[in-house]
Amino acid sequence: MPTTSIARAHDTADQLFERHRSVFGPDLPVYRGHVHRVIGVVGLQCDVPADVAVPLGVAGFFHDAGIWFDGTWDYLPPSVRRAAAELDEADQPHAELVSSLISEHHRLRRARHDDPLVEAFRRADLTDVSAGLIPAPGVSRDRYRELTSVYPANGFRPMLLKAFGRGLREAPLRPAPMIKL
16 A cells, blocks of 8 residues: 555646646556556655655656657656646745656666655666566565556557657657666
């Protein structure tokens, strides 16, 4: 059972999905599942303070959302901007943390931020993108499978391949602009 903070992060993401459902079209259940699996894996790795629950939900929702909102494969900068605007509109603090959660989540090496939540988010995304083959610290395959039973992949990896193909067409010399060392 998720902690109160993780449940609140899930609720925050769901409120954003409800408000922006038309942006995602048929990809909504696919991306929604990914967002919730990432939030869930974060919660399995570390305690999430109550004051960071809403910012975590905002970061989860927006971390890849620039793909749909802005129609680009170079989506980290617009995703950060949209998340910051959402936090500002909701009068929520932690804009710097949310910016780091999003901008660091595709770093190949350890996140460059002091807050352990940033590294947990990076590892959670990697775990989900790899379908659990690259586990997050302290998260067993069984626990990850439990999350996928609640939040199914619904074609997540084929959607990633399609988006990568679009990225190749968009910038053939830089097909993965979101990846950082």
